[in-house]
Structures are given as structure tokens and as C-alpha cells.
Amino acid sequence: AQKITQTQPGMFVQEKEAVTLDCTYDTSDPSYGLFWYKQPSSGEMIFLIYQGSYDQQNATEGRYSLNFQKARKSANLVISASQLGDSAMYFCAMREGGWIYNQGGKLIFGQGTELSVKP
Amino acid sequence: SQTIHQWPATLVQPVGSPLSLECTVEGTSNPNLYWYRQAAGRGLQLLFYSVGIGQISSEVPQNLSASRPQDRQFILSSKKLLLSDSGFYLCARGTSGRRNTGELFFGEGSRLTVL
Numbered sequence: 001a002q003k004i005t006q007t008q009p010g011m012f013v014q015e016k017e018a019v020t021l022d023c024t025y026d027t028s029d030p031s032y033g034l035f036w037y038k039q040p041s042s043g044e045m046i047f048l049i050y051q052g053s054y055d056q057q058n059a060t061e062g063r064y065s066l067n068f069q070k071a072r073k074s075a076n077l078v079i080s081a082s083q084l085g086d087s088a089m090y091f092c093a094m095r096e097g098g099w100i101y102n103q104g105g106k107l108i109f110g111q112g113t114e115l116s117v118k119p
Numbered sequence: 120s121q122t123i124h125q126w127p128a129t130l131v132q133p134v135g136s137p138l139s140l141e142c143t144v145e146g147t148s149n150p151n152l153y154w155y156r157q158a159a160g161r162g163l164q165l166l167f168y169s170v171g172i173g174q175i176s177s178e179v180p181q182n183l184s185a186s187r188p189q190d191r192q193f194i195l196s197s198k199k200l201l202l203s204d205s206g207f208y209l210c211a212r213g214t215s216g217r218r219n220t221g222e223l224f225f226g227e228g229s230r231l232t233v234l
Binding site for chain 2: 004033035042043044045047050052091093095105106107108109110111112
């Protein structure tokens with residue numbers, strides 16, 4: 001079974017509008033972390049936002065927010081006020097297990113959603 | 120700053136030829152290091168990870184191998200490349216410090232085309 005599912009291969013959004021990118025996950029571990037990364041056409045992977053499974057509030061980072069619905073096992077990324085520079089691939093990822101004292105654990109990635117922002 | 124260098128950035132190799140992709144990390148000691156592969160239009164697949172010198176864990180059986188000869192050096196190799204080895208290879212390191220959230224930081228990647 002897929003651990004991370006992103007059901008939207010491609011999305012279009014008008015500049016300055018908000019957009020939601022879907023992500024569902026599957027784990028039996030009570031402690032886990034959820035991540036979103038952005039990959040522009042250059043190929044680099046840019047970390048955007050993190051949500052821990054025990055975090056009480058949804059994570060926010062500037063124009064990015066994570067709509068975390070634990071019971072539904074979903075962690076959707078919301079981008080407010082889209083900009084042309086937001087056009088990129090977006091990946092949802094999960095780390096199973098609690099926070100890591102040393103230096104991070106393995107991340108499992110979804111297949112990605114390609115976002116295109118229209119002027 | 121903690122920087123990840125990958126080289127070469129692009130590589131075109133014939134089927135059956137050997138491969139060596141190198142990743143070096145600056146600004147941190149004893150990092151967890153990872154090799155991911157991204158096929159065209161696909162997500163990232165974890166190939167190998169290492170928690171220290173000489174310690175390599177393989178995630179999927181394949182035509183590739185990894186080595187960590189030094190603390191900040193991670194090498195991806197193959198003795199004979201297959202067409203299916205084509206892809207974008209990304210090296211990543213774990214974050215350091217107590218109570219870190221565990222995000223990975225990636226290098227700029229090496230794009231391999233096997234002909």
C-alpha cells in the first residue's frame with residue numbers, strides 16, 4: 001500500500017488566488033512527521049513546512065499552511081495568494097517515528113503534484 | 120553554512136559502463152546521509168542511507184551500490200549501468216541538533232542519462 005498518496009498529478013491556479021494540494025498518508029505509528037517540499041524546474045528540493053503528529057495546531061510558514069486532519073490521515077498544503085514563482089512540483093513526505101535526537105530519519109515521498117500558476 | 124555538493128551535475132553514459140556519483144557535505148559532522156532517485160515525472164525513491172562511516176543501508180535491491188569512505192562523503196556507484204538507471208539522483212543530509220523536526224536538506228542533484 002502507498003504510504004503517501006497525492007491524487008492530483010497537475011493543478012492550475014490563477015495568480016493571487018489560494019490553492020490546496022492534497023496529501024493522504026498511511027501509517028500505524030502514533031509518532032510521525034509530515035513534510036512538504038517544492039521542486040522548481042531546476043531540480044532542487046526546497047523544504048517548505050513541517051507538521052508533527054502530536055502538534056495541536058496546524059503548521060504555518062508565511063504563505064504556506066498545512067491543513068492537518070489526523071483522523072482522516074490527510075495533510076493538505078494550502079498556498080495563499082499564489083505567485084508565478086510558485087509554479088513547481090510539490091511533494092508530500094512522511095517520516096515514521098518520533099522526533100529524532102540525532103539527525104533525521106528516512107522520508108517517504110509521494111508522487112508529487114505539478115502546480116502551474118496562471119498570470 | 121551546511122552545504123551539500125554533488126557532482127557531476129549531468130552525466131551521459133552508455134549501457135554497461137561504470138558509474139560514480141559523489142556527494143560531499145560541509146559544515147556538519149557525522150550527518151545521516153541519503154541517496155534518492157527520481158525517475159522522470161515521478162516521486163523520490165530512497166536508495167541508500169548511512170548513519171556513519173562504512174555504514175550503508177540499502178532500501179531496494181538494484182544495480183547500484185553506495186559507500187561512505189569519509190564522514191562527509193557519500194558515493195553512489197555501479198559496475199555496469201542499465202537503461203533503467205537513468206534518472207535524477209539526489210543526495211540529502213539529515214538535520215542536526217536536539218529536537219529537530221527531521222527534515223532533509225538536499226543537494227542540487229546529478230542527472231544521469233544511460234543510452
